[in-house]
Each structure stands twice: as C-alpha cells, then as structure tokens.
Amino acid sequence: MNALQNLFHNKKQNQLSLFFTAGYPTIDSTAGIIEACQKAGIDFLEVGMPYSDPLADGPVIQQSSTRAIVNGMTIELLFNQLEALKGKTTIPLLLMGYLNPVIQFGAERFMEKASATGASGLILPDLPIHEYREEYQTLFEKYNLSPVFLITPHTSDERIKLIDELSNAFIYVVSSAATTGKKQDFGQAQLVYFQRLKSMNLKNPLIGGFGIHNRQTLQQAWQNLNGAICGSAFLKKLAATPDAEKAVEELKKDLGLKMD
Amino acid sequence: MTVKFDTNPTEVKRNQNIPDERGYYGGFGGAYIPEMLYPNVEELRNNYLQVIESADFRKEFELLLRDYVGRPTPLYYAGNLSETYGAKIYLKREDLCHTGAHKLNSVVGQALIARHLNKPRIIAETGAGQHGVASATVCALMKIPCTVFMGSKDIVRQQANVLRMKMLGAEVIAVESGSKTLKDATNEAIRHWINHPDDTYYLIGSTIGPHPYPDLVARLQSVISEEIQSQLMKQEGKDYPDYVLACAGGGSNAAGAFFHFIGNGKTRLIGTEAAGEGVDSGLTAATIYSGTPGIIHGCKTLLMQTSDGQVMEAHSVSAGLDYPGIGPMHAHLHTTGLAQYLPVTDTEALDAAQMLSREEGIIPALETAHAVAALSKLQFKPDDVVVICLSGRGDKDLQTYQQYFQEI
Numbered sequence: 001m002n003a004l005q006n007l008f009h010n011k012k013q014n015q016l017s018l019f020f021t022a023g024y025p026t027i028d029s030t031a032g033i034i035e036a037c038q039k040a041g042i043d044f045l046e047v048g049m050p051y052s053d054p055l056a057d058g059p060v061i062q063q064s065s066t067r068a069i070v071n072g073m074t075i076e077l078l079f080n081q082l083e084a085l086k087g088k089t090t091i092p093l094l095l096m097g098y099l100n101p102v103i104q105f106g107a108e109r110f111m112e113k114a115s116a117t118g119a120s121g122l123i124l125p126d127l128p129i130h131e132y133r134e135e136y137q138t139l140f141e142k143y144n145l146s147p148v149f150l151i152t153p154h155t156s157d158e159r160i161k162l163i164d165e166l167s168n169a170f171i172y173v174v175s176s177a178a179t180t181g182k183k184q185d186f187g188q189a190q191l192v193y194f195q196r197l198k199s200m201n202l203k204n205p206l207i208g209g210f211g212i213h214n215r216q217t218l219q220q221a222w223q224n225l226n227g228a229i230c231g232s233a234f235l236k237k238l239a240a241t242p243d244a245e246k247a248v249e250e251l252k253k254d255l256g257l258k259m260d
Numbered sequence: 261m262t263v264k265f266d267t268n269p270t271e272v273k274r275n276q277n278i279p280d281e282r283g284y285y286g287g288f289g290g291a292y293i294p295e296m297l298y299p300n301v302e303e304l305r306n307n308y309l310q311v312i313e314s315a316d317f318r319k320e321f322e323l324l325l326r327d328y329v330g331r332p333t334p335l336y337y338a339g340n341l342s343e344t345y346g347a348k349i350y351l352k353r354e355d356l357c358h359t360g361a362h363k364l365n366s367v368v369g370q371a372l373i374a375r376h377l378n379k380p381r382i383i384a385e386t387g388a389g390q391h392g393v394a395s396a397t398v399c400a401l402m403k404i405p406c407t408v409f410m411g412s413k414d415i416v417r418q419q420a421n422v423l424r425m426k427m428l429g430a431e432v433i434a435v436e437s438g439s440k441t442l443k444d445a446t447n448e449a450i451r452h453w454i455n456h457p458d459d460t461y462y463l464i465g466s467t468i469g470p471h472p473y474p475d476l477v478a479r480l481q482s483v484i485s486e487e488i489q490s491q492l493m494k495q496e497g498k499d500y501p502d503y504v505l506a507c508a509g510g511g512s513n514a515a516g517a518f519f520h521f522i523g524n525g526k527t528r529l530i531g532t533e534a535a536g537e538g539v540d541s542g543l544t545a546a547t548i549y550s551g552t553p554g555i556i557h558g559c560k561t562l563l564m565q566t567s568d569g570q571v572m573e574a575h576s577v578s579a580g581l582d583y584p585g586i587g588p589m590h591a592h593l594h595t596t597g598l599a600q601y602l603p604v605t606d607t608e609a610l611d612a613a614q615m616l617s618r619e620e621g622i623i624p625a626l627e628t629a630h631a632v633a634a635l636s637k638l639q640f641k642p643d644d645v646v647v648i649c650l651s652g653r654g655d656k657d658l659q660t661y662q663q664y665f666q667e668i
C-alpha cells in the first residue's frame with residue numbers, strides 16, 4: 001500500500017485535498033506549501049506540474065502555470081524539491097499534469113523518480129485509458145503508484161465501471177462539464193450525478209473536484225461523496241499572500257471550516 | 261537549395277492516407293484528451309465515417325460543393341511559370357472557392373455533420389481568418405449560430421477577415437492568452453467546448469486535433485486531389501502529377517492535395533512549412549524541420565517544444581502557418597519518406613507572392629506563397645507535371661505585402 005491508499009484505508013469520509021501548481025507563486029514555494037497543508041490538517045495534495053497548454057484548465061490554473069514556467073519550474077526541479085522534503089512530511093502526494101512533459105521526461109524514468117521522491121500516484125488527464133492499460137499499467141504497478149482517472153457527468157456507466165476496475169486509490173469526480181475554476185454553487189444537476197454514482201456501489205472512494213470554492217460546494221461533496229479537492233480557490237489565496245500557512249487558513253475560512 | 265530524395269520514388273505503399281481505427285498514422289495521431297472531451301469526441305468518432313459515406317450526405321455535400329463553393333476549381337496551366345521554371349506547372353485554383361480558400365470544403369462537410377449530430381451551435385478557431393470566414397459563411401447559410409476564436413495578434417494582422425466574419429453574423433472572440441495566435445485560439449476553442457458539450461460542435465480548421473478530426477478533415481479536403489486526377493487525365497493524359505506542392509500549417513490543403521497520390525510510387529509530394537526568419541533563428545514555425553514527437557491539441561505528432569515538453573511559440577509572417585505543430589498525417593508522411601517538407605522563410609514567401617502576381621496575375625495568400633516559393637528550390641525535368649495547390653487568395657494580406665514592399 002502506498003501512503004494515499006493507506007489514507008483511504010483509514011479515513012472514509014470528509015477528505016479534503018488541495019491542488020497547487022509547483023513553482024508558483026515563486027520557484028521555491030513547493031516545500032512551504034506542502035508543510036503548511038500538512039500542518040493545517042489537509043488530507044492529501046495534488047502537486048501540479050505546470051504545462052504551457054493546459055486544455056482543461058480555466059484562467060487561474062493557466063496563469064499559475066505560465067508563471068511557474070517563467071519562474072523556471074521543471075519536472076527535474078520538482079523532483080529535487082520533493083527529494084529534499086522526504087522524511088519531513090507525511091501528507092500523501094499525487095503528481096498531476098499533462099502527458100507531454102511526462103513523455104519528454106521519459107515515462108519510466110518519471111515514474112521511478114516520482115515513486116522515489118515519495119509520490120503515491122499520478123493524475124494524467126489526457127492519458128487515454130487504452131494506452132494506460134497497454135503501456136503504462138505495468139509501470140504504475142512496478143513503482144507502486146496509483147493511477148487516478150477523471151469522470152464527468154457525461155461519462156457513461158460502462159466507462160465508470162471500467163475506471164473503477166483500473167483504480168486503486170480513488171476516482172476523481174469532476175463536478176460539471178467545465179474547465180477548472182468555475183465559481184458556481186452545486187445544484188440539482190450535481191446532486192443527480194452524485195446520486196447516480198452512489199447507487200453504482202463502486203469499490204473506490206469518490207473525490208469531487210472542479211468548482212469547490214465555498215462552504216456549499218464543499219458540504220455537497222462531503223455529503224454525497226467521500227471528499228473534495230480544491231484547486232483554483234487555493235491558488236487565488238496563494239496569489240494574494242506569500243505566506244502559505246495564511247493562505248491555507250484563509251481558504252479554510254472560505255470553505256466554512258473555520259470561523260472568522 | 262536542391263532537394264535530395266532519399267526514398268525510392270517508385271515504392272508503392274497503400275493506405276497511408278488514412279489512420280487505423282484508433283486514429284494513428286504509423287506512430288502519430290490518436291486522441292489525447294481529458295475526460296471532459298471524451299463523450300463528444302467519441303460521438304463524432306462513432307458517426308463520422310457512416311455519415312460522410314452515406315448517400316444523403318454525399319448528395320448534399322456534392323451539390324453544395326458544386327453550386328455554393330464553386331467546384332470543381334480549375335486546374336490552370338500556368339504558361340509563364342512553366343517557361344520560367346522549365347516544367348509543366350499547373351495551379352489548382354482553391355483560391356477561387358467561395359470565400360477565397362480551400363477551407364470551405366471542410367467547413368461545408370463538417371457543418372452537415374453538426375446538423376446530423378443535432379448540434380445547434382458551432383465554434384471554430386482561426387489563424388489567418390480564412391477558416392473563421394468559411395465557418396461564418398456556412399453558418400449563415402445554414403442558420404447556425406457561430407463563434408470564432410482568434411488570437412488578438414491575428415486579429416490585427418488579418419483585419420479584413422475579422423470584418424467579413426462580423427458582416428456574416430459570427431461572434432469573434434479575441435484570445436489574449438499565450439501566443440495570441442492560432443495555438444492559443446485552438447486552446448480557447450477546446451476550453452469553450454469543454455464548457456458547452458451538449459449543444460456545440462467544434463468545427464476544426466485543419467488536419468489537427470484528436471482523432472477523428474485529422475482523418476475527417478483530410479477526407480473532406482480530398483476532393484482536391486480527386487479533381488486533380490480527372491483534370492490531369494483530360495489535360496495531360498495521365499491521372500497523376502510528378503510533383504504536388506502545398507503549404508502546410510496544420511496541413512489540411514496539403515492533405516487534400518496529396519490524398520489520392522500518397523504512396524502511389526510516382527508522385528513526389530512536397531509540403532512547405534513556414535520557416536519564419538529562418539529555421540535556426542528561434543523565430544520559426546518549421547515544425548517538421550525543428551520539431552520532435554510529442555502531444556499538441558490532443559494528438560501525437562511533431563511539434564516545436566522545449567526539452568521539458570513545453571510547447572514553444574511559433575513565428576511566421578503568415579498567420580495561417582504560425583502554428584508549432586502539424587497534422588499527424590504529415591508527421592507520418594515525413595517519417596516514412598512518403599512526402600518531403602521544405603522550410604520557406606518569410607522573405608522567400610513574400611517574394612514568391614510578388615513573383616506569382618507579376619507572372620500570372622494571381623495574388624496568392626501568404627500561406628500559399630510558401631508553396632509557390634518551393635519552385636525555386638526544386639529542379640525539374642521539362643516534361644515534369646507539377647501541381648501547386650493554390651490554397652487561397654491574397655486580398656487579406658495586402659496590408660502585409662504593402663508594408664514589406666515599401667520597406668525594401
């Protein structure tokens with residue numbers, strides 16, 4: 001079991017995960033953000049690997065990625081930063097990014113490094129499932145990394161079942177047909193979708209993401225799924241204050257987890 | 261520069277113009293898309309062949325191509341050029357299509373598909389504005405609301421086409437992100453599609469994007485080489501040329517002009533790509549020359565990227581070729597030697613535009629001028645039959661031409 005699987009083994013409900021872009025706001029922000037999140041009791045983290053053309057992302061993550069690349073962030077550097085942090089934090093980490101930089105780094109070399117520097121899993125949203133099965137699955141297994149796949153309200157039941165079969169940590173439930181960072185409360189459409197997922201009795205926990213930005217969206221995800229991932233809203237806090245601990249506290253207030 | 265052909269031109273290879281079931285041309289193609297796009301792309305993949313091969317579609321498509329687009333376009337024997345370059349040079353006059361470029365061929369077909377899939381609105385990306393104008397045109401005809409994404413840099417350099425799109429009733433959205441050119445216009449169109457999956461058809465302008473788009477666009481544009489075959493049969497008594505020259509941005513006019521000749525063992529297929537200020541200047545869009553395998557806009561192909569896998573910004577005076585990737589079919593044709601790709605600089609293209617204007621009384625689009633420029637890079641035998649795909653007309657580029665020719 002990797003650290004992420006271990007976490008899901010022990011904690012079934014009300015998971016809170018944050019996403020941030022490595023190299024943002026500054027090139028060496030990564031360690032401070034991870035430490036601050038652990039201290040604040042965040043359950044696990046997605047470390048975003050910046051990409052020049054993030055197709056599925058809205059303006060906030062786009063801008064953080066552009067900035068991180070300008071700052072000089074690379075995958076190599078990220079691994080060095082994570083290596084230096086090893087043993088200092090225990091919060092489970094996932095690496096999230098687009099496939100092209102991973103391919104250029106070398107898929108196997110990437111997974112070997114990811115595993116060696118303490119990552120529990122990878123989210124590569126543009127990796128096709130058939131290619132995962134044919135070319136990547138054995139590598140994930142070899143390096144004890146969990147693959148995390150996205151599903152949306154438009155994903156068919158059949159495909160969700162296939163994804164459930166291939167997953168061993170959690171399924172990433174994209175809340176609506178949208179790019180990241182949409183600020184809208186969850187409505188009837190999300191409830192129907194969450195109920196549909198619940199009734200499928202999947203073996204993996206369901207973690208909701210895209211649009212988690214306030215108390216309402218967090219609570220809806222917590223009540224209907226096993227947890228929530230918050231990304232753009234966190235990056236906005238990080239943009240507003242250089243102090244990562246303060247940014248997490250501010251975010252928790254917005255999410256209704258802390259009184260003013 | 262004289263091109264050396266390493267491949268044996270008489271080698272015959274069949275079926276290299278269509279991808280396998282998953283959309284791969286050799287090692288290039290596929291569909292590298294986030295789950296948000298999967299259902300839409302899957303819907304198109306499951307339907308496109310059946311639709312475009314159906315009798316109803318063929319009938320409607322062919323009628324529109326004939327009476328609305330103005331097909332077949334002439335295959336014009338360019339006597340003056342032939343004399344200058346010592347070969348039998350023909351121009352395939354795609355510039356005479358309604359709206360002034362080959363783009364309309366694919367737009368007509370895709371709009372019919374959108375209607376078949378019950379998608380009530382259309383979005384498109386555009387670089388030079390020709391695909392945007394073609395989309396706006398067909399959407400006006402078919403009464404479909406149309407939104408076009410265009411980089412703000414391209415909006416400035418292709419003003420005439422922006423005005424045309426607006427006149428036709430399309431909404432033009434200026435893209436301010438990244439390069440502010442075709443690459444980022446495509447990103448924004450895809451993002452918009454992610455946010456509007458139910459009612460929107462994404463009408464891609466070239467042989468790029470996730471499978472099935474490259475194949476769909478290539479098949480719709482293949483009317484170009486189909487016509488060349490029968491026109492040459494009448495005019496030259498043979499149904500293939502010795503050379504086809506076409507410019508390649510994403511590669512749709514080249515794919516269409518090459519389609520029926522790919523792997524025939526007889527025709528030398530020459531694509532030209534925009535070298536900008538020179539292939540090694542750092543300001544280039546010569547993807548085949550300076551690119552490496554990777555993923556851009558949902559397909560595996562050759563692209564200009566850093567060693568970290570970040571997509572680089574392209575540079576070309578021609579908005580339609582200013583793209584850091586190339587369609588996967590061309591990456592495959594290049595890798596297998598079934599076609600050759602030549603870099604052509606901004607200056608060479610501008611000079612070729614003036615040359616063609618003065619020699620034949622035809623002002624080409626800047627994109628097209630890159631194909632014309634290949635004439636002086638090749639050595640022909642006197643009875644070689646050479647077809648240049650004259651992909652578009654130059655009205656939209658007069659401002660650029662004027663600026664350049666005033667400067668020198």
Ligand SMILES: Cc1ncc(COP(=O)(O)O)c(C=O)c1O
Nearest residue numbers: 390466509510511512513580652
């Ligand atoms: C006249 C003309 N030719 C060529 C191109 C390049 O596109 P493609 O490579 O898809 O033919 C464009 C694109 O805008 C164009 O307007």
